[in-house]
Amino acid sequence: xxxxxxxxxxxxxxxxxxxxxxxxxxxxxxxxxxxxxxxxxxxxxxxxxxxxxxxxxxxxxxxxxxxxxxxxxxxxxxxxxxxxxxxxxxxxxxxxxxxxxxxxxxxxxxxxxxxxxxxxxxxxxxxxxxxxxxxxxxxxxxxxxxxxxxxxxxxxxxxxxxxxxxxxxxxxxxxxxxxxxxxxxxxxxxxxxxxxxxxxxxxxxxxxxxxxxxxxxxxxxxxxxxxxxxxxxxxxxxxxxxxxxxxxxxxxxxxxxxxxxxxxxxxxxxxxxxxxxxxxxxxxxxxxxxxxxxxxxxxxxxxxxxxxxxxxxxxxxxxxxxxxxxxxxxxxxxxxxxxxxxxxxxxxxxxxxxxxxxxxxxxxxxxxxxxxxxxxxxxxxxxxxxxxxxxxxxxxxxxxxxxxxxxxxxx
Amino acid sequence: xxxxxxxxxxxxxxxxxxxxxxxxxxxxxxxxxxxxxxxxxxxxxxxxxxxxxxxxxxxxxxxxxxxxxxxxxxxxxxxxxxxxxxxxxxxxxxxxxxxxxxxxxxxxxxxxxxxxxxxxxxxxxxxxxxxxxxxxxxxxxxxxxxxxxxxxxxxxxxxxxxxxxxxxxxxxxxxxxxxxxxxxxxxxxxxxxxxxxxxxxxxxxxxxxxxxxxxxxxxxxxxxx
Numbered sequence: 001x002x003x004x005x006x007x008x009x010x011x012x013x014x015x016x017x018x019x020x021x022x023x024x025x026x027x028x029x030x031x032x033x034x035x036x037x038x039x040x041x042x043x044x045x046x047x048x049x050x051x052x053x054x055x056x057x058x059x060x061x062x063x064x065x066x067x068x069x070x071x072x073x074x075x076x077x078x079x080x081x082x083x084x085x086x087x088x089x090x091x092x093x094x095x096x097x098x099x100x101x102x103x104x105x106x107x108x109x110x111x112x113x114x115x116x117x118x119x120x121x122x123x124x125x126x127x128x129x130x131x132x133x134x135x136x137x138x139x140x141x142x143x144x145x146x147x148x149x150x151x152x153x154x155x156x157x158x159x160x161x162x163x164x165x166x167x168x169x170x171x172x173x174x175x176x177x178x179x180x181x182x183x184x185x186x187x188x189x190x191x192x193x194x195x196x197x198x199x200x201x202x203x204x205x206x207x208x209x210x211x212x213x214x215x216x217x218x219x220x221x222x223x224x225x226x227x228x229x230x231x232x233x234x235x236x237x238x239x240x241x242x243x244x245x246x247x248x249x250x251x252x253x254x255x256x257x258x259x260x261x262x263x264x265x266x267x268x269x270x271x272x273x274x275x276x277x278x279x280x281x282x283x284x285x286x287x288x289x290x291x292x293x294x295x296x297x298x299x300x301x302x303x304x305x306x307x308x309x310x311x312x313x314x315x316x317x318x319x320x321x322x323x324x325x326x327x328x329x330x331x332x333x334x335x336x337x338x339x340x341x342x343x344x345x346x347x348x349x350x351x352x353x354x355x356x357x358x359x360x361x362x363x364x365x366x367x368x369x370x371x372x373x374x375x376x377x378x379x380x381x382x383x384x385x386x387x388x389x390x391x392x393x394x395x396x397x398x399x400x401x402x403x404x405x406x407x408x409x410x411x
Numbered sequence: 412x413x414x415x416x417x418x419x420x421x422x423x424x425x426x427x428x429x430x431x432x433x434x435x436x437x438x439x440x441x442x443x444x445x446x447x448x449x450x451x452x453x454x455x456x457x458x459x460x461x462x463x464x465x466x467x468x469x470x471x472x473x474x475x476x477x478x479x480x481x482x483x484x485x486x487x488x489x490x491x492x493x494x495x496x497x498x499x500x501x502x503x504x505x506x507x508x509x510x511x512x513x514x515x516x517x518x519x520x521x522x523x524x525x526x527x528x529x530x531x532x533x534x535x536x537x538x539x540x541x542x543x544x545x546x547x548x549x550x551x552x553x554x555x556x557x558x559x560x561x562x563x564x565x566x567x568x569x570x571x572x573x574x575x576x577x578x579x580x581x582x583x584x585x586x587x588x589x590x591x592x593x594x595x596x597x598x599x600x601x602x603x604x605x606x607x608x609x610x611x612x613x614x615x616x617x618x619x620x621x622x623x624x625x626x627x628x629x630x631x632x633x634x635x636x
Contacts, residue, residue, distance in 0.1 A: 004524050009513075304502050305569070306494070
């Protein structure tokens with residue numbers, strides 16, 4: 001508890017006199033340093049959260065949340081999964097059959113290994129990642145031997161809408177010359193460009209119902225795709241299915257390297273930016289140390305009139321912490337306001353500086369993403385406060401150890 | 412009158428300077444009654460300030476006892492010493508008595524706020540005392556806006572706000588001219604009352620001659636003149 005006498009001294013130390021200009025400057029720099037550090041951390045974390053959400057949502061537009069493999073009868077398994085979901089109250093959007101087949105694609109003289117994904121025409125038409133990113137041809141040209149192909153893959157193969165490609169299946173056909181891979185030809189109906197390199201560079205999409213010949217004997221590559229209402233439940237749902245002897249993996253398993261990289265990047269960025277706050281906190285230490293040095297005689301007087309050692313610690317600890325807390329609050333407000341308006345700020349800065357700060361064609365995002373995550377803000381505030389509290393302790397202890405006799409006699 | 416208001420028995424205090432022991436006080440014995448102003452004379456280094464620091468509980472003796480109202484206060488712990496100083500002891504120094512961030516009113520009130528935690532009453536008391544000390548127009552002035560004599564008057568005002576039983580003054584007029592010295596002494600004289608002892612360490616013989624009792628410190632011991 002702070003006594004009225006301690007509070008009176010704290011108030012005066014927080015508002016130094018004109019002749020103590022250096023203390024005022026250090027206080028202002030401590031306040032601004034902590035505030036800008038916290039704001040920077042919040043802004044960077046918000047943008048990274050925004051990027052992460054955007055990337056993952058794009059990824060999930062193309063990928064199922066859960067993929068079930070090694071099964072025989074699709075309909076039987078679908079009913080089984082639906083029953084499990086009903087029992088566990090798991091909400092899902094759809095459960096579909098699909099194929100993911102590695103194959104060699106040949107066009108003129110160019111060969112390229114690719115991933116062929118066979119899916120229902122309805123799934124293809126409703127896939128927003130695809131239907132919003134068709135750059136050539138028509139989305140309706142799907143099925144009846146018409147396929148959709150990634151933009152980078154089409155460029156590599158030198159094929160465009162209307163051209164034909166040959167696909168060599170891994171399934172072998174017996175001929176008088178021995179076993180040879182089966183060959184199928186498809187016409188390119190559309191080209192998509194999602195902005196996700198892996199998809200644009202490797203994927204060919206075809207209709208599951210009109211490519212039956214190609215999909216014959218492809219049981220090993222048959223999957224059940226499950227889309228959940230909440231993709232973050234994927235690992236939990238996978239565990240539920242595995243407990244029911246349904247072999248499956250989640251989108252997180254499928255993108256483990258990518259997912260872990262995002263997480264590591266985020267954590268490293270957090271640690272690096274926390275250093276800004278630590279550096280700013282040194283201002284508090286130096287400011288308080290100068291304050292203690294300047295006020296040595298006055299601390300001695302306070303001790304002679306009955307201030308306790310703990311009371312002196314409180315005065316300097318609260319003075320330092322108040323600067324840190326105010327700086328943290330300022331930083332949180334600045335960070336949130338900046339994060340909410342980051343797109344307007346980007347446009348403003350781009351206009352003023354005549355440079356494109358966030359080129360859409362590089363990031364495939366029409367605007368700068370930003371997602372404010374309250375637990376992260378609370379964590380940042382907590383860390384900033386902890387750092388300022390720790391910074392205030394050392395000068396406060398030093399102040400409390402001042403010997404009134406020595407200070408009043410010799411200083 | 413309480414004859415043994417403050418009783419010192421076999422009080423000793425030494426300091427070490429470059430490994431050499433300097434014995435400041437040697438088995439000092441002294442008994443003082445209340446309701447008087449006592450001056451403590453002696454050359455520099457004779458131990459006047461050391462004795463005041465021991466009596467005001469800012470320092471601890473090597474041996475011996477200090478009995479105040481028959482209570483041994485030389486053996487109490489640091490927290491008890493702080494409470495004793497807050498409630499019963501006031502100290503006035505030669506200079507550097509005031510807190511530069513506080514006005515004259517606040518400088519006086521702070522001692523009472525520290526004791527009672529009652530800001531309103533402390534300011535009222537402080538304003539009254541400063542008025543009595545002729546500083547009514549200076550209550551909102553900061554120390555740097557006050558003359559040396561005014562600063563000492565504010566310091567004495569702070570020393571009496573908690574109605575202490577013991578007031579110690581270490582060369583209170585050391586930095587003042589004769590006119591201001593007389594003024595300060597007159598104020599100190601007015602503070603004499605029952606259940607209070609005022610002890611002034613000084614070089615000033617004129618000031619000492621006006622006190623009720625003169626003590627001289629030499630060779631680590633005290634003599635009554």
